[in-house]
Amino acid sequence: MLPNIAIIGRPNVGKSTLFNRLVGKKLALVDDRPGVTRDRREGxxxxxxxxxxxxxxxxxxxxxxRSLPGRMRKQTEMAVAGAELALFVIDGRAGLTPLDEEIARWLRSSKTPVVLIVNKAEGKAAESGILESYSLGFGDPIPLSAEHGDGIADLFQAIRPFVEGFEAAAHDDPADQNAPLKLAIVGRPNAGKSTLINKMLDEDRLITGPEAGITRDSITVDWIWHDAHLSEEDRLDGIDPERRVRLIDTAGMRKRAKVNDKLEKLSVADAKRAIDFAEVVVLLLDATKGLEAQDLRIADQVIQEGRCLVIAINKWDVAEGPSALFNGIRAALDDGLAQVRDVPLIAVSAFTGKGIDQLVSAAFQVRKTWSQRVPTGQLNRWFEDAIEDNPPPAPGGKRIKLRYITQAKTRPPSFVIFGTRVDDLPESYRRYLINGIRKNLGFGGVPVRLIIRSPKNPYHDKE
Known part of the structure:
Protein backbone atom coordinates (compact mmCIF):
# COMPACT_ATOMS: atom_id res chain seq x y z
CA MET A 1 0.00 0.00 0.00
CA LEU A 2 1.05 3.60 -0.59
CA PRO A 3 0.64 6.31 2.06
CA ASN A 4 -2.09 8.89 1.45
CA ILE A 5 -1.13 12.57 1.49
CA ALA A 6 -3.94 15.15 1.25
CA ILE A 7 -3.57 18.71 -0.01
CA ILE A 8 -5.79 21.17 1.86
CA GLY A 9 -6.33 24.93 1.83
CA ARG A 10 -8.83 27.62 1.00
CA PRO A 11 -9.93 28.11 -2.63
CA ASN A 12 -7.45 29.29 -5.28
CA VAL A 13 -4.18 28.89 -3.32
CA GLY A 14 -2.77 26.47 -5.94
CA LYS A 15 -3.70 23.05 -4.55
CA SER A 16 -4.53 21.53 -7.95
CA THR A 17 -1.35 23.01 -9.47
CA LEU A 18 0.67 21.29 -6.74
CA PHE A 19 -1.30 18.06 -7.32
CA ASN A 20 -0.47 18.17 -11.04
CA ARG A 21 3.19 18.90 -10.22
CA LEU A 22 3.43 15.84 -7.95
CA VAL A 23 1.66 13.40 -10.29
CA GLY A 24 3.68 14.71 -13.23
CA LYS A 25 0.72 15.44 -15.50
CA LYS A 26 -2.28 17.76 -15.72
CA LEU A 27 -4.92 15.51 -14.16
CA ALA A 28 -6.71 18.19 -12.12
CA LEU A 29 -8.43 21.11 -13.81
CA VAL A 30 -6.74 24.46 -13.09
CA ASP A 31 -8.32 27.88 -13.62
CA ASP A 32 -8.03 31.36 -12.12
CA ARG A 33 -11.56 31.11 -10.73
CA PRO A 34 -11.87 29.75 -7.18
CA GLY A 35 -13.76 26.55 -6.46
CA VAL A 36 -12.88 24.62 -9.64
CA THR A 37 -12.17 21.40 -7.72
CA ARG A 38 -15.30 20.00 -6.07
CA ASP A 39 -14.71 16.30 -5.37
CA ARG A 40 -11.47 14.98 -3.92
CA ARG A 41 -9.37 13.21 -6.48
CA GLU A 42 -6.38 10.93 -6.15
CA GLY A 43 -3.23 10.29 -8.17
CA ARG A 66 -26.28 21.49 3.35
CA SER A 67 -24.98 23.87 0.66
CA LEU A 68 -22.71 22.77 -2.19
CA PRO A 69 -19.60 24.41 -0.59
CA GLY A 70 -20.58 22.78 2.70
CA ARG A 71 -20.78 19.34 1.09
CA MET A 72 -17.42 20.02 -0.55
CA ARG A 73 -15.93 20.86 2.87
CA LYS A 74 -17.19 17.52 4.24
CA GLN A 75 -15.36 15.69 1.44
CA THR A 76 -12.16 17.55 2.34
CA GLU A 77 -12.51 16.65 6.03
CA MET A 78 -13.00 12.98 5.12
CA ALA A 79 -9.87 13.04 2.93
CA VAL A 80 -7.72 14.48 5.72
CA ALA A 81 -9.10 11.98 8.26
CA GLY A 82 -8.00 9.09 6.02
CA ALA A 83 -4.54 10.50 5.19
CA GLU A 84 -1.14 9.86 6.76
CA LEU A 85 -0.14 13.50 6.15
CA ALA A 86 -1.82 16.80 5.22
CA LEU A 87 -0.13 19.47 3.13
CA PHE A 88 -1.68 22.76 4.27
CA VAL A 89 -1.26 25.29 1.44
CA ILE A 90 -1.56 29.05 1.83
CA ASP A 91 -0.98 31.85 -0.70
CA GLY A 92 2.25 33.69 0.13
CA ARG A 93 1.37 36.72 -1.97
CA ALA A 94 -2.04 37.16 -0.34
CA GLY A 95 -0.74 36.55 3.17
CA LEU A 96 -2.77 35.00 5.98
CA THR A 97 -6.56 35.31 5.82
CA PRO A 98 -9.18 34.58 8.49
CA LEU A 99 -10.12 31.42 6.58
CA ASP A 100 -6.49 30.23 6.65
CA GLU A 101 -6.51 30.69 10.43
CA GLU A 102 -9.80 28.78 10.75
CA ILE A 103 -8.42 25.88 8.70
CA ALA A 104 -5.30 25.88 10.89
CA ARG A 105 -7.43 25.63 14.04
CA TRP A 106 -9.32 22.69 12.59
CA LEU A 107 -6.11 20.93 11.49
CA ARG A 108 -4.58 21.34 14.93
CA SER A 109 -7.58 19.51 16.38
CA SER A 110 -7.24 16.59 13.93
CA LYS A 111 -4.94 13.60 14.40
CA THR A 112 -3.32 13.97 10.96
CA PRO A 113 0.23 15.40 10.87
CA VAL A 114 0.55 18.67 8.93
CA VAL A 115 3.27 20.18 6.73
CA LEU A 116 2.73 23.90 6.03
CA ILE A 117 3.39 25.11 2.48
CA VAL A 118 3.54 28.76 1.43
CA ASN A 119 2.77 28.64 -2.28
CA LYS A 120 3.38 31.33 -4.91
CA ALA A 121 6.57 32.15 -2.96
CA GLU A 122 8.63 33.25 -5.92
CA GLY A 123 9.81 36.89 -5.64
CA LYS A 124 9.73 39.38 -2.79
CA ALA A 125 5.93 39.73 -2.77
CA ALA A 126 5.64 36.55 -0.69
CA GLU A 127 8.15 37.45 2.03
CA SER A 128 5.57 38.90 4.43
CA GLY A 129 3.26 35.91 3.87
CA ILE A 130 6.08 33.51 4.75
CA LEU A 131 6.79 35.38 8.01
CA GLU A 132 3.09 35.53 8.93
CA SER A 133 2.73 31.76 8.43
CA TYR A 134 4.87 31.00 11.50
CA SER A 135 1.95 32.17 13.66
CA LEU A 136 -0.14 29.15 12.55
CA GLY A 137 1.87 26.85 14.81
CA PHE A 138 3.04 24.23 12.30
CA GLY A 139 6.76 24.95 12.56
CA ASP A 140 8.93 26.10 9.68
CA PRO A 141 6.90 26.64 6.50
CA ILE A 142 8.11 25.41 3.12
CA PRO A 143 8.27 28.26 0.55
CA LEU A 144 7.18 26.77 -2.75
CA SER A 145 6.17 27.64 -6.30
CA ALA A 146 3.92 24.83 -7.48
CA GLU A 147 3.74 26.41 -10.93
CA HIS A 148 7.51 26.69 -11.45
CA GLY A 149 8.75 23.83 -9.26
CA ASP A 150 10.80 25.95 -6.83
CA GLY A 151 11.15 24.44 -3.33
CA ILE A 152 10.44 20.83 -4.36
CA ALA A 153 13.66 19.59 -2.69
CA ASP A 154 12.55 21.10 0.64
CA LEU A 155 9.12 19.49 0.24
CA PHE A 156 10.85 16.14 -0.34
CA GLN A 157 12.74 16.45 2.94
CA ALA A 158 9.56 17.37 4.83
CA ILE A 159 7.41 14.45 3.64
CA ARG A 160 10.18 11.85 3.43
CA PRO A 161 9.72 10.56 7.04
CA PHE A 162 6.00 9.96 6.39
CA VAL A 163 6.56 8.07 3.15
CA GLU A 164 9.52 5.86 4.04
CA GLY A 165 8.50 2.47 5.39
CA PHE A 166 5.61 2.05 2.98
CA GLU A 167 6.09 -0.40 0.17
CA ALA A 168 5.15 0.71 -3.33
CA ALA A 169 2.17 -1.21 -4.65
CA ALA A 170 3.01 -3.85 -7.24
CA HIS A 171 2.01 -3.06 -10.82
CA ASP A 172 -1.13 -4.88 -11.93
CA ASP A 173 -0.94 -7.21 -14.91
CA PRO A 174 -3.55 -5.84 -17.38
CA ALA A 175 -4.11 -9.35 -18.76
CA ASP A 176 -4.86 -10.69 -15.28
CA GLN A 177 -8.60 -11.21 -14.78
CA ASN A 178 -8.01 -10.42 -11.08
CA ALA A 179 -6.50 -7.03 -11.97
CA PRO A 180 -8.70 -4.07 -11.03
CA LEU A 181 -11.48 -3.46 -13.54
CA LYS A 182 -11.14 0.10 -14.82
CA LEU A 183 -14.79 1.12 -14.97
CA ALA A 184 -15.79 4.62 -16.10
CA ILE A 185 -19.31 5.98 -15.60
CA VAL A 186 -20.30 8.48 -18.30
CA GLY A 187 -23.47 10.19 -19.44
CA ARG A 188 -25.33 13.45 -19.71
CA PRO A 189 -25.46 15.84 -16.73
CA ASN A 190 -27.67 14.79 -13.81
CA ALA A 191 -28.07 11.20 -14.98
CA GLY A 192 -27.01 10.09 -11.47
CA LYS A 193 -23.39 9.03 -12.07
CA SER A 194 -22.00 10.19 -8.71
CA THR A 195 -25.08 8.92 -6.86
CA LEU A 196 -24.60 5.47 -8.44
CA ILE A 197 -20.96 5.31 -7.34
CA ASN A 198 -21.89 6.42 -3.82
CA LYS A 199 -24.45 3.58 -3.69
CA MET A 200 -21.83 1.08 -4.87
CA LEU A 201 -19.43 2.23 -2.17
CA ASP A 202 -22.19 2.53 0.43
CA GLU A 203 -20.84 5.95 1.47
CA ASP A 204 -21.18 9.59 0.40
CA ARG A 205 -17.80 9.53 -1.35
CA LEU A 206 -18.78 11.94 -4.14
CA ILE A 207 -20.72 15.17 -3.91
CA THR A 208 -24.25 14.88 -5.27
CA GLY A 209 -27.22 17.20 -5.49
CA PRO A 210 -29.93 18.55 -7.77
CA GLU A 211 -27.53 21.05 -9.35
CA ALA A 212 -26.44 19.80 -12.80
CA GLY A 213 -22.72 19.72 -13.45
CA ILE A 214 -21.44 19.30 -9.87
CA THR A 215 -18.73 16.85 -10.97
CA ARG A 216 -15.98 18.58 -12.95
CA ASP A 217 -12.87 16.40 -12.67
CA SER A 218 -12.81 12.70 -13.45
CA ILE A 219 -12.62 11.11 -9.99
CA THR A 220 -11.07 7.67 -9.45
CA VAL A 221 -12.08 5.51 -6.46
CA ASP A 222 -10.89 1.96 -5.66
CA TRP A 223 -13.58 -0.51 -4.55
CA ILE A 224 -13.90 -4.24 -3.87
CA TRP A 225 -17.04 -5.95 -5.16
CA HIS A 226 -17.97 -9.44 -4.03
CA ASP A 227 -19.04 -11.58 -6.99
CA ALA A 228 -21.51 -13.89 -5.26
CA HIS A 229 -22.50 -15.55 -8.56
CA LEU A 230 -18.99 -16.39 -9.82
CA SER A 231 -19.19 -19.66 -11.76
CA GLU A 232 -17.35 -22.76 -10.61
CA GLU A 233 -15.36 -22.67 -13.87
CA ASP A 234 -14.11 -19.16 -13.12
CA ARG A 235 -13.24 -20.13 -9.55
CA LEU A 236 -11.18 -23.05 -10.90
CA ASP A 237 -9.44 -20.58 -13.22
CA GLY A 238 -8.27 -18.70 -10.12
CA ILE A 239 -10.61 -15.71 -10.35
CA ASP A 240 -11.16 -14.24 -6.91
CA PRO A 241 -14.80 -13.52 -5.94
CA GLU A 242 -13.43 -10.41 -4.16
CA ARG A 243 -13.23 -8.48 -7.43
CA ARG A 244 -11.30 -5.22 -7.44
CA VAL A 245 -12.79 -2.27 -9.33
CA ARG A 246 -11.33 1.15 -10.11
CA LEU A 247 -14.41 3.35 -10.46
CA ILE A 248 -14.10 6.53 -12.52
CA ASP A 249 -16.77 9.20 -12.15
CA THR A 250 -16.88 11.79 -14.94
CA ALA A 251 -18.41 15.16 -15.71
CA GLY A 252 -21.71 15.20 -17.59
CA MET A 253 -21.25 15.35 -21.36
CA ARG A 254 -23.67 17.73 -23.05
CA LYS A 255 -24.11 18.36 -26.74
CA ARG A 256 -21.06 20.28 -27.98
CA ALA A 257 -23.10 23.27 -29.20
CA LYS A 258 -24.35 23.83 -25.63
CA VAL A 259 -20.88 23.78 -24.06
CA ASN A 260 -19.67 27.37 -23.95
CA ASP A 261 -18.05 27.73 -20.53
CA LYS A 262 -14.29 27.17 -20.46
CA LEU A 263 -14.47 24.99 -17.34
CA GLU A 264 -17.17 22.80 -18.83
CA LYS A 265 -15.09 22.33 -21.98
CA LEU A 266 -12.16 21.24 -19.79
CA SER A 267 -14.45 18.92 -17.82
CA VAL A 268 -15.80 17.25 -20.97
CA ALA A 269 -12.24 16.83 -22.30
CA ASP A 270 -11.35 15.25 -18.95
CA ALA A 271 -14.28 12.84 -19.29
CA LYS A 272 -13.06 11.85 -22.77
CA ARG A 273 -9.60 11.11 -21.34
CA ALA A 274 -11.30 8.93 -18.72
CA ILE A 275 -12.87 6.89 -21.54
CA ASP A 276 -9.38 6.38 -22.99
CA PHE A 277 -8.13 5.14 -19.60
CA ALA A 278 -11.06 2.80 -18.91
CA GLU A 279 -11.50 -0.81 -19.95
CA VAL A 280 -15.29 -0.82 -19.60
CA VAL A 281 -17.48 2.28 -19.91
CA VAL A 282 -20.97 2.40 -18.41
CA LEU A 283 -23.20 4.85 -20.26
CA LEU A 284 -25.81 5.91 -17.73
CA LEU A 285 -29.21 6.90 -19.13
CA ASP A 286 -31.97 8.71 -17.27
CA ALA A 287 -35.16 6.60 -17.29
CA THR A 288 -37.26 9.76 -16.97
CA LYS A 289 -35.79 11.12 -20.23
CA GLY A 290 -35.17 7.97 -22.27
CA LEU A 291 -32.55 7.64 -24.98
CA GLU A 292 -31.47 10.86 -26.68
CA ALA A 293 -29.21 11.59 -29.62
CA GLN A 294 -26.42 12.76 -27.29
CA ASP A 295 -26.44 9.33 -25.59
CA LEU A 296 -25.83 7.65 -28.95
CA ARG A 297 -22.99 10.08 -29.69
CA ILE A 298 -21.32 9.22 -26.39
CA ALA A 299 -21.81 5.49 -27.04
CA ASP A 300 -20.32 5.81 -30.51
CA GLN A 301 -17.29 7.60 -29.05
CA VAL A 302 -16.73 4.75 -26.58
CA ILE A 303 -16.90 2.20 -29.39
CA GLN A 304 -14.58 4.24 -31.63
CA GLU A 305 -12.03 4.25 -28.81
CA GLY A 306 -12.24 0.45 -28.73
CA ARG A 307 -13.61 0.25 -25.19
CA CYS A 308 -16.25 -2.14 -23.88
CA LEU A 309 -19.67 -0.55 -23.50
CA VAL A 310 -22.40 -1.35 -20.99
CA ILE A 311 -25.57 0.73 -20.97
CA ALA A 312 -27.49 1.23 -17.73
CA ILE A 313 -30.91 2.86 -17.41
CA ASN A 314 -30.90 4.71 -14.08
CA LYS A 315 -33.84 5.93 -11.96
CA TRP A 316 -35.68 2.71 -12.75
CA ASP A 317 -37.57 3.03 -9.47
CA VAL A 318 -39.47 6.03 -10.90
CA ALA A 319 -39.72 4.92 -14.55
CA GLU A 320 -43.13 5.03 -16.21
CA GLY A 321 -44.06 1.99 -18.32
CA PRO A 322 -40.75 0.23 -17.62
CA SER A 323 -41.29 -2.75 -19.94
CA ALA A 324 -42.09 -0.60 -22.98
CA LEU A 325 -39.26 1.79 -22.08
CA PHE A 326 -36.70 -1.02 -21.88
CA ASN A 327 -37.79 -2.60 -25.17
CA GLY A 328 -37.84 0.79 -26.89
CA ILE A 329 -34.31 1.62 -25.79
CA ARG A 330 -33.10 -1.85 -26.79
CA ALA A 331 -34.54 -1.41 -30.31
CA ALA A 332 -33.12 2.13 -30.64
CA LEU A 333 -29.67 0.91 -29.58
CA ASP A 334 -29.68 -1.95 -32.06
CA ASP A 335 -30.61 0.52 -34.77
CA GLY A 336 -28.30 3.38 -33.71
CA LEU A 337 -25.28 1.22 -32.79
CA ALA A 338 -25.37 -1.23 -35.65
CA GLN A 339 -21.56 -1.59 -35.50
CA VAL A 340 -21.82 -3.34 -32.12
CA ARG A 341 -24.79 -5.62 -31.50
CA ASP A 342 -25.86 -7.06 -28.15
CA VAL A 343 -24.37 -4.35 -25.94
CA PRO A 344 -25.48 -5.22 -22.37
CA LEU A 345 -28.49 -3.15 -21.29
CA ILE A 346 -29.32 -3.15 -17.59
CA ALA A 347 -31.96 -1.37 -15.50
CA VAL A 348 -30.56 0.13 -12.29
CA SER A 349 -31.53 2.47 -9.49
CA ALA A 350 -28.79 4.48 -7.84
CA PHE A 351 -31.33 5.29 -5.12
CA THR A 352 -32.34 1.74 -4.14
CA GLY A 353 -29.30 -0.21 -5.42
CA LYS A 354 -31.36 -2.32 -7.84
CA GLY A 355 -29.32 -3.85 -10.66
CA ILE A 356 -25.87 -2.85 -9.37
CA ASP A 357 -24.63 -6.45 -8.98
CA GLN A 358 -25.94 -7.28 -12.45
CA LEU A 359 -24.24 -4.18 -13.86
CA VAL A 360 -20.82 -4.93 -12.36
CA SER A 361 -21.07 -8.61 -13.32
CA ALA A 362 -21.79 -7.61 -16.93
CA ALA A 363 -18.79 -5.26 -16.88
CA PHE A 364 -16.44 -8.06 -15.78
CA GLN A 365 -17.90 -10.39 -18.41
CA VAL A 366 -17.44 -7.96 -21.31
CA ARG A 367 -13.86 -7.27 -20.17
CA LYS A 368 -13.21 -11.00 -20.29
CA THR A 369 -14.63 -11.15 -23.82
CA TRP A 370 -12.67 -8.05 -24.83
CA SER A 371 -9.43 -9.66 -23.59
CA GLN A 372 -9.77 -13.16 -25.12
CA ARG A 373 -7.63 -14.62 -27.87
CA VAL A 374 -8.97 -17.19 -30.36
CA PRO A 375 -6.86 -20.33 -30.87
CA THR A 376 -5.28 -20.35 -34.32
CA GLY A 377 -6.96 -23.60 -35.41
CA GLN A 378 -10.44 -22.40 -34.43
CA LEU A 379 -9.86 -19.05 -36.16
CA ASN A 380 -8.73 -20.69 -39.42
CA ARG A 381 -11.63 -23.16 -39.45
CA TRP A 382 -14.12 -20.32 -39.02
CA PHE A 383 -12.41 -18.30 -41.78
CA GLU A 384 -12.47 -21.17 -44.28
CA ASP A 385 -16.14 -21.89 -43.55
CA ALA A 386 -17.06 -18.19 -43.87
CA ILE A 387 -15.35 -17.93 -47.27
CA GLU A 388 -16.93 -21.17 -48.48
CA ASP A 389 -20.44 -20.17 -47.35
CA ASN A 390 -20.21 -16.74 -48.94
CA PRO A 391 -17.26 -16.27 -51.35
CA PRO A 392 -15.97 -12.73 -51.95
CA PRO A 393 -17.40 -11.03 -55.04
CA ALA A 394 -15.57 -10.75 -58.35
CA PRO A 395 -15.94 -7.11 -59.48
CA GLY A 396 -15.20 -6.70 -63.20
CA GLY A 397 -14.82 -10.48 -63.45
CA LYS A 398 -11.63 -10.44 -61.33
CA ARG A 399 -11.71 -12.59 -58.23
CA ILE A 400 -10.87 -11.16 -54.82
CA LYS A 401 -8.85 -13.78 -52.93
CA LEU A 402 -8.77 -13.73 -49.13
CA ARG A 403 -5.95 -16.09 -48.15
CA TYR A 404 -5.55 -16.20 -44.35
CA ILE A 405 -6.44 -14.47 -41.10
CA THR A 406 -4.59 -13.78 -37.85
CA GLN A 407 -5.55 -12.17 -34.56
CA ALA A 408 -3.17 -9.25 -34.17
CA LYS A 409 -4.11 -8.19 -30.64
CA THR A 410 -6.71 -8.12 -27.88
CA ARG A 411 -8.29 -5.24 -25.92
CA PRO A 412 -9.96 -4.56 -28.37
CA PRO A 413 -9.86 -7.82 -30.34
CA SER A 414 -8.22 -7.01 -33.67
CA PHE A 415 -7.87 -9.26 -36.72
CA VAL A 416 -5.90 -8.94 -39.95
CA ILE A 417 -6.90 -10.68 -43.19
CA PHE A 418 -4.42 -10.92 -46.08
CA GLY A 419 -5.55 -11.23 -49.67
CA THR A 420 -5.33 -9.86 -53.19
CA ARG A 421 -7.35 -7.06 -54.79
CA VAL A 422 -8.64 -6.21 -51.30
CA ASP A 423 -9.15 -2.56 -52.27
CA ASP A 424 -12.14 -3.73 -54.30
CA LEU A 425 -13.74 -5.60 -51.40
CA PRO A 426 -17.14 -4.00 -50.69
CA GLU A 427 -17.97 -2.71 -47.20
CA SER A 428 -20.92 -5.11 -47.02
CA TYR A 429 -18.57 -8.11 -47.19
CA ARG A 430 -16.35 -6.63 -44.50
CA ARG A 431 -19.42 -6.29 -42.26
CA TYR A 432 -20.28 -9.92 -43.02
CA LEU A 433 -16.86 -11.00 -41.73
CA ILE A 434 -17.07 -8.83 -38.59
CA ASN A 435 -20.55 -10.12 -37.78
CA GLY A 436 -19.27 -13.67 -38.20
CA ILE A 437 -16.36 -13.03 -35.83
CA ARG A 438 -18.79 -11.69 -33.22
CA LYS A 439 -21.37 -14.44 -33.61
CA ASN A 440 -19.19 -17.50 -34.11
CA LEU A 441 -16.06 -16.66 -32.13
CA GLY A 442 -17.67 -15.24 -29.01
CA PHE A 443 -17.09 -11.50 -29.38
CA GLY A 444 -20.68 -10.32 -29.06
CA GLY A 445 -21.19 -6.91 -27.46
CA VAL A 446 -17.59 -5.67 -27.80
CA PRO A 447 -15.90 -3.60 -30.53
CA VAL A 448 -13.99 -5.66 -33.09
CA ARG A 449 -11.30 -4.30 -35.39
CA LEU A 450 -10.77 -5.87 -38.84
CA ILE A 451 -7.95 -4.84 -41.14
CA ILE A 452 -7.70 -6.27 -44.65
CA ARG A 453 -4.29 -6.04 -46.34
CA SER A 454 -2.42 -7.13 -49.42
CA PRO A 455 0.80 -9.11 -48.86
CA LYS A 456 4.02 -7.12 -49.05
CA ASN A 457 5.40 -9.47 -51.70
CA PRO A 458 4.56 -7.78 -55.07
CA TYR A 459 4.57 -11.18 -56.80
CA HIS A 460 2.17 -12.79 -54.33
CA ASP A 461 -0.84 -12.56 -56.65
CA LYS A 462 0.98 -13.50 -59.84
CA GLU A 463 -0.24 -16.79 -61.24
Missing amino acids: AAHLLGLDFNIIDTAGYEDEDA
Missing part, protein backbone atom coordinates in the same frame (compact mmCIF):
# COMPACT_ATOMS: atom_id res chain seq x y z
CA ALA A 44 0.02 8.34 -7.94
CA ALA A 45 2.77 10.83 -7.04
CA HIS A 46 6.51 10.50 -7.55
CA LEU A 47 8.88 12.91 -5.85
CA LEU A 48 12.64 12.35 -6.10
CA GLY A 49 12.28 8.60 -5.59
CA LEU A 50 9.37 8.73 -3.12
CA ASP A 51 6.09 7.08 -4.15
CA PHE A 52 2.82 8.00 -2.48
CA ASN A 53 -0.86 8.59 -3.17
CA ILE A 54 -1.70 12.31 -3.39
CA ILE A 55 -5.24 13.60 -2.82
CA ASP A 56 -6.43 16.93 -4.22
CA THR A 57 -9.33 18.40 -2.23
CA ALA A 58 -11.89 21.13 -2.74
CA GLY A 59 -11.20 24.57 -1.31
CA TYR A 60 -12.19 24.62 2.36
CA GLU A 61 -15.00 27.15 2.88
CA ASP A 62 -17.08 28.17 5.90
CA GLU A 63 -20.57 27.47 4.57
CA ASP A 64 -23.76 25.71 5.66
CA ALA A 65 -23.21 21.94 5.59
